[in-house]
Amino acid sequence: MVDRRSVLMGAGALMGSAALGGGAHAVTPVSPQAQLTTTFDAIFKELVANSPMTATGLGLDKGDLAPLKAKLDPSTPAERARGQAFLEKSIAAIKKVDREKLTGMDRINYDTVLWDYSNTLSGYKAFDFGTPGYPAPYVLTQLTGSYQSLPDFLDTQHSVETKADADAYMSRLSGYATLLDQETANFKADVAKGVIAPDFALQKAITQLKGQRDTKAADSVLVTSITRRTKEKAIAGDWQTAATKAYETEVVAALDRQIAALEAVLPTAKHDAGVWHIPGGETYYAFGVKTNTSTDMTPDEIHKIGLEKVKEINAEIDSLMRPLGLTQGTTGERLKAMAKDPKFVYPNTDAGKQKLLDDLNAQIKVIEAKIPDYFGVRAKTPVTVRRVPVATELGAPGGYYWPPTLDGSRPGAYYINLRDTAEVPSWTLPTLTYHEAVPGHHMQISLQMENKNLPMLRQISGFNAYIEGWALYSEEVAANDMGMYATDPYGRIGYLEAALFRACRLVVDTGMHHKRWSREQAMAFMATNMGDPNETEIERYAVWPGQALGYMVGKIKWLELRAKMQAKQGAKFDIKTFHDTGLLAGAVPLAVLEQVYKDKGLI
Known part of the structure; x- marks a missing residue:
């Protein structure tokens, strides 16, 4: 996952507590395209100038912006009001551009930013608690x-x-x-x-x-x-x-x-x-679902998809386990037994944890060597593997990614939680690495931040379903296209276990927030299907309503677009073109992602 606090999570996370506002956006240029560029540039400059932590995160706290380096983004009612005013002014400025006269990526950029800011503004107006404009209540x-x-x-x-x-x-x-x-x-x-x-x-x-x-x-x-x-x-x-x-x-x-x-x-x-227990909770969850999937899907629709996927993936895992002699009990019970097998567990010592980190770095080098066969574009920014800080590892997820600076002076960081090495058996680690680093989060986000054909505002923006959907799709590319588990059946089970995990998320997230499941019901569902109640993860979904939905919903959209392109092009289908087209568009809502492929005549 991408850490929700990072800058690459859309307007809500970008502006969570920033001092936004002030100043006119732009003078009217001679063409809609130039007007849009000028408007986006003005929004970006104002955003960064009023968010010291964003400036530092992007490596822009220097030169004229150097004074920002001594400040933090405040979290006050006054700043919340300023943030809402910023959104209202930005949306008004964007709407002054004649969309019908825009073509290609200009129209994609217009639709993307307008969707993001409009959705975020709806959160500001509807809810006066939690993170402004973002579903973290x-x-x-x-x-x-x-x-x-x-x-x-x-x-x-x-x-x-x-x-x-x-x-x-x-x-x-x-x-x-x-x-x-x-x-x-x-x-x-x-x-x-x-x-x-x-x-x-x-x-x-x-x-x-x-x-x-x-x-x-x-x-x-x-x-x-x-x-x-x-x-x-x-x-x-x-x-x-x-x-x-x-x-x-x-x-x-x-x-x-x-x-x-x-x-x-x-x-x-x-x-x-479930968030249903707070005032306006049901409406809040609807906001969470829309923000995190960038679709109009209902919780019931998502819950049903989750149940179907859980059944489908369980059957595939069973078919892989049987030839390995793993036949006793449910797939969940067998996954639990695999997780506890000492041959797959690193020593829970400083030396054991360092060995685990070293092995992750080695995995990254192996898959990076295969990237040119499946992608025409390559990220220039390196990635480092870091341990989740000990002070916060108790409640932190198993892994997450933090983006680099815009100029690449600070690399991207793939964080892994090492509070207990028994939680990360070796057969699960390759898939986690492909998700968080290459060809997942690090590759996608670095390419977006390096892409000078995108406005700066787009280089730093993000959409959960696109970003997490890409990372989950990347796991499948590594497994089924790149053959990373050709001689590693346990690793392939790890890949399927990760997919099952994301399918279960669809069920338990909608279960807790929409169907009013208890924490214990959600943990029981996880235990039955995963062999582990996943307490920390369940508690994560409880406080980030809807965030966990973007992974599988996004992956399904990436696979759907790929299937459409294959159907249209047949033997001429080029996987590099498919990947490059989606990646170079940068993070967008899922409906806009589909439009990207339509505009290029690929679907």
Whole structure:
């Protein structure tokens, strides 16, 4: 998955708490095409200028934008109002362009940005809680809140090359405490509206917050990061003492206040997993489904597809297991037995975890060598494999991807959760790598960010169903086109297990949020079909309603478009053309993706 906090998740995530607004968008150029370009450029500049963290994430916090490096995106009611005003103004500016006079990618770009901003604005107007414009209803959970992302952001994205960079880091360290307090205030305001996360989400958030608060300054990444990097760059000053003081007097106190706020609410929190239990919850889930699938599919339709896919994939797994002598019990029980087989489990030690990371890097090199046979375009930006930070691994997913800077100066990062190596048996890892790195997230997102034929606004935007659908489709390309499991039957079972996992998601996400399943019902469904209740994943779906739907819904669309192109072209079908066409269009809503292929006469 792409980390939802990254910039490549559409307008809602881009603008979550940014100070957006101010200024006219553009003067009217001589043609609709030029007018659109000027409008997009103005929107992009305003967006970045008012979102310091986006500027840093993209590597743009330099030159005229250097002052942004000392700031964080605030999370206040005033900024929320400014964000809505920005969207309204941006949409009005886009609509001034005559769409009927646009052709090719200009029209695709127009439709993409307008869909994104219009959908995000609908979220702003309909819901006055959670992440503005994006379906994340709870300010603080095991997966949401700055405590989850800021320490790693400062360590891995805030570069330190000069004294000015170090001073900016210190400013942001103090700003972290301010942001924590702003989110605590938002949390309390939402609680007053009846928007309270499930008890299990709050409990894990409290556990993680306490873990961060109780970490000694000498061991906190917030202190060690600036200490290490200023030393490496020979930047004069006692940075360790300064960071320790800020951490102990400001950050720890803010964490204390946030913990106290969550603990005060915990006794009243419900155990209901579905978003239906909050005011307007059913409408909120509809927003989540639309945002995350970029379709008008209903929860019932998606639930049915999920059940059908679960049955279909289970049968295929069974057919692979039997020749290997795996015949006893359900497929779920057999998957569980495979997962516990010691020959597939890395030692749960520092050395074992490093070996696992080394093996992932080796897998990436192997598949990169095969890419030219299936893709005409290649990403230039490298990818690194990193461990999910220990401080947040308890509630984090098994793996996720963080995009590079626009100029490639910071590579893309494939994060894997190593809280317990038993959770990631070796036969599951190749598929995870193909999903998160190559030809999945890293390749797709890097190509989009490197594509100078796209407006900057499009280079950094994203749609869940396109992005996650591509990554899941990539797993199938690796398996069935590239032959990555030709001599690895257990690895192929891992590929099918991953597909089964995404099919189960369709069932349990709609089950909890639409059919009012309990957390335990969802876990039981997972246990029956996967051999594992997947507690952490179920709790993820509970706080990110609809996000898990984009994977399989998106993959189905990619496969559908490929089948249409094959049917039309027959023996002339070129897989490179199919892949390049979809990738070079950048992330778009699924209906727009289909239009891309139609415009080129491929379907």
